[in-house]
Amino acid sequence: MDQTGLHIANDADGFTETSGLSFEGLRQYDSEAIAIEIEQCDDALHFLYAEKIVTAATTFLSKFNGTSLYAAKANPHPAVLKLLWKTGMRDFEVASVREVEQIHALLPDATLYFMHPVKSRKAIRTAYALGVRHFAFDSLDELRKIRQETRNAPDLALHLRLSVSQEGAEYPLGNKFGATLIEAPLLLVHARQISEKLGVTFHVGSQCLDVTAYHTALKDIARLLEGAGLSVDMLNVGGGFPVAYPDMPILPLPDYFDGIQQALTEFGFDKLEIFCEPGRALVAQGGAVAVRVEMRRGHSLYLNDGTYGALFDAGQPGWNFPLELYGGGRLGKSDEMALFEFYGPTCDSIDKMSGPFSLPADVAEGDWIIFRSLGAYGYAMQTRFNGFYSETTVAITAETTSD
Numbered sequence: 150m151d152q153t154g155l156h157i158a159n160d161a162d163g164f165t166e167t168s169g170l171s172f173e174g175l176r177q178y179d180s181e182a183i184a185i186e187i188e189q190c191d192d193a194l195h196f197l198y199a200e201k202i203v204t205a206a207t208t209f210l211s212k213f214n215g216t217s218l219y220a221a222k223a224n225p226h227p228a229v230l231k232l233l234w235k236t237g238m239r240d241f242e243v244a245s246v247r248e249v250e251q252i253h254a255l256l257p258d259a260t261l262y263f264m265h266p267v268k269s270r271k272a273i274r275t276a277y278a279l280g281v282r283h284f285a286f287d288s289l290d291e292l293r294k295i296r297q298e299t300r301n302a303p304d305l306a307l308h309l310r311l312s313v314s315q316e317g318a319e320y321p322l323g324n325k326f327g328a329t330l331i332e333a334p335l336l337l338v339h340a341r342q343i344s345e346k347l348g349v350t351f352h353v354g355s356q357c358l359d360v361t362a363y364h365t366a367l368k369d370i371a372r373l374l375e376g377a378g379l380s381v382d383m384l385n386v387g388g389g390f391p392v393a394y395p396d397m398p399i400l401p402l403p404d405y406f407d408g409i410q411q412a413l414t415e416f417g418f419d420k421l422e423i424f425c426e427p428g429r430a431l432v433a434q435g436g437a438v439a440v441r442v443e444m445r446r447g448h449s450l451y452l453n454d455g456t457y458g459a460l461f462d463a464g465q466p467g468w469n470f471p472l473e474l475y476g477g478g479r480l481g482k483s484d485e486m487a488l489f490e491f492y493g494p495t496c497d498s499i500d501k502m503s504g505p506f507s508l509p510a511d512v513a514e515g516d517w518i519i520f521r522s523l524g525a526y527g528y529a530m531q532t533r534f535n536g537f538y539s540e541t542t543v544a545i546t547a548e549t550t551s552d
């Protein structure tokens with residue numbers, strides 16, 4: 150470290166060598182304020198916090214009674230994927246051939262699970278050739294594609310995606326994919342014939358605030374299997390593990406793990422191979438995004454990033470995030486707070502975040518607003534629409550003040 154607070158991660162840097170659990174290849178700073186000052190970035194600035202990600206990953210790896218897969222779409226930054234690998238994560242859930250190729254190239258020994266129930270033929274072929282054996286499906290058509298494109302491979306692990314209730318989820322994912330309980334028996338019978346291992350998977354919806362949603366889904370699966378006289382080898386309870394955002398209190402992760410374990414025992418699933426697929430819960434706390442105020446008009450702030458950038462969740466589901474203002478040397482300016490709405494930089498009028506968001510009343514052009522808990526579905530969601538996007542991600546080593 151030099152006097153400016155900038156660390157460059159490389160082999161000669163003691164920090165990298167001694168901790169072993171820092172990000173590779175990122176510039177590192179002691180604080181967000183130092184990063185903002187030194188980077189002089191004209192776009193949004195993405196921050197990553199190694200310790201938060203290591204803590205979340207360690208919780209899943211040590212407390213979830215089964216195999217935890219990282220749902221790579223939540224944040225596919227290479228530094229995040231490598232850090233998770235260093236923490237001990239060996240299994241990754243992917244949905245596209247690009248995710249397969251990216252992770253295969255970065256982490257050649259990782260086990261990949263291609264869990265999108267509708268894949269292109271070429272994607273299936275490419276994935277199989279790269280060593281992927283786990284595939285999801287929710288129809289006979291997809292099963293046929295998998296069988297044909299893997300040339301009747303004898304070593305497939307197939308997961309039937311079931312459609313389950315999304316009632317407890319703040320961000321439902323249910324209506325698009327998944328076989329119904331009525332369709333499932335026939336699909337399982339067919340899949341059994343072409344798979345070495347057969348499983349069932351579901352997703353209760355993202356940011357699931359209802360612990361019992363997993364119990365309900367597992368109960369439906371138990372009824373389904375019993376009613377049809379079928380059995381499976383694997384059960385994948387998907388993602389949906391929540392993160393504490395403002396106004397959205399949650400139960401701790403171990404409560405979710407206990408609830409799932411109780412249901413597995415209750416329905417006689419303990420002997421099966423069990424998986425979960427956290428995305429948000431692994432990386433949300435591990436990232437933040439700083440955006441600059443380009444103009445203030447009354448209580449509207451025009452920002453250099455928005456819903457086509459890293460702030461989709463602040464605009465579309467309209468969530469709030471822990472915010473901090475950095476106004477040239479001071480974190481938080483005035484003590485007096487006021488409510489604001491935000492506009493993103495693109496010309497589209499839906500590039501708006503209604504909030505209302507609470508900030509110091511004297512926020513002004515040139516100030517930076519730090520959106521915390523945006524390590525999931527922030528960096529991952531940005532588009533290049535209208536030429537606004539950020540390629541700058543740096544690591545922050547200091548303890549953050551709020552979660």
Ligand SMILES: *Cc1c(COP(=O)(O)O)cnc(C)c1O
Nearest residue numbers: 220355356388389426427428429
């Ligand atoms: C998005 C997704 C996940 C991760 O969901 P989170 O709510 O972020 O935990 C897991 N599995 C599948 C199939 C997904 O589509």
